[in-house]
Amino acid sequence: MISGFFKGFAFLFQGFSLIFQKGIRRFVLIPLLINIVIFSGAVWVAYSQYQQLMAQILGWLPSWLSWVEWLLLPLFVVLVMLVIFYSFSIIANFIAAPFNALLAERVEHKLRGTTSLEVSDTSLVRNIGKTLGSEVKKLLYTLKWLPLLVLITIIPGVNIISPFAWLIYGAWMYALQYTDYPMGNHELFMKDELPILRKNRGHSLGFGAATTLVTIIPGLNFLAMPVAVSGATAMWVKQLSPSRGNA
Numbered sequence: 001m002i003s004g005f006f007k008g009f010a011f012l013f014q015g016f017s018l019i020f021q022k023g024i025r026r027f028v029l030i031p032l033l034i035n036i037v038i039f040s041g042a043v044w045v046a047y048s049q050y051q052q053l054m055a056q057i058l059g060w061l062p063s064w065l066s067w068v069e070w071l072l073l074p075l076f077v078v079l080v081m082l083v084i085f086y087s088f089s090i091i092a093n094f095i096a097a098p099f100n101a102l103l104a105e106r107v108e109h110k111l112r113g114t115t116s117l118e119v120s121d122t123s124l125v126r127n128i129g130k131t132l133g134s135e136v137k138k139l140l141y142t143l144k145w146l147p148l149l150v151l152i153t154i155i156p157g158v159n160i161i162s163p164f165a166w167l168i169y170g171a172w173m174y175a176l177q178y179t180d181y182p183m184g185n186h187e188l189f190m191k192d193e194l195p196i197l198r199k200n201r202g203h204s205l206g207f208g209a210a211t212t213l214v215t216i217i218p219g220l221n222f223l224a225m226p227v228a229v230s231g232a233t234a235m236w237v238k239q240l241s242p243s244r245g246n247a
Helices: 002-018 025-060 068-112 124-144 146-154 158-184 190-199 201-216 224-240
Strands: none
Touching: 002 068, 002 201, 002 224, 025 068, 025 224, 068 124, 068 158, 068 224, 124 146, 124 158, 124 190, 146 158, 158 190, 158 201, 158 224, 190 201, 201 224
């Protein structure tokens, strides 16, 4: 599993080279623009929420304790960034879902060296209903585990493991989020995808961890979505797919 984790981690970074390759670049443009707009909004919301939160906290404290803001700053910046960016990632992926599916298809064309995929009677319009429906199912699956995580977070003693639980949760959800695009192009649905990801748990968690890292790094997070779609497609072709890279 440890070896798989590092291989999965590396698959995400293959996405950086893939998005700049000929025949793929133009399919990156719309997901990239959507990500830039959404994450710029996320930064603005995160900063606004932080300012409001700090104003409330400082309003409760005597003026001579105003220096506490500098102690709390790093904690609240990280917390707000994680919450806002993860929330906005869901929104960005929902809006860009049909374009992400098309990008995944083109990346698979490139990796397999084929002019057409067996499943590829795909058009953007025909995929809208399917991809948006898939996004809803992924969202419901994501929400299903939240009560347990909240419970772990608030129970004294048990909450010592909550940071690790949240990291594992985020990595798994990112793996599901982005591998769904190439697998969905092959008419695989969540009931089919989850067993594949569980069988390749190390790769899945490694890929999700790398995606989480890129998502929270300023500047790189603008590229996170197309890079993750491309990296997930590489992982599908080279590791998850039964054909393992064979056309």
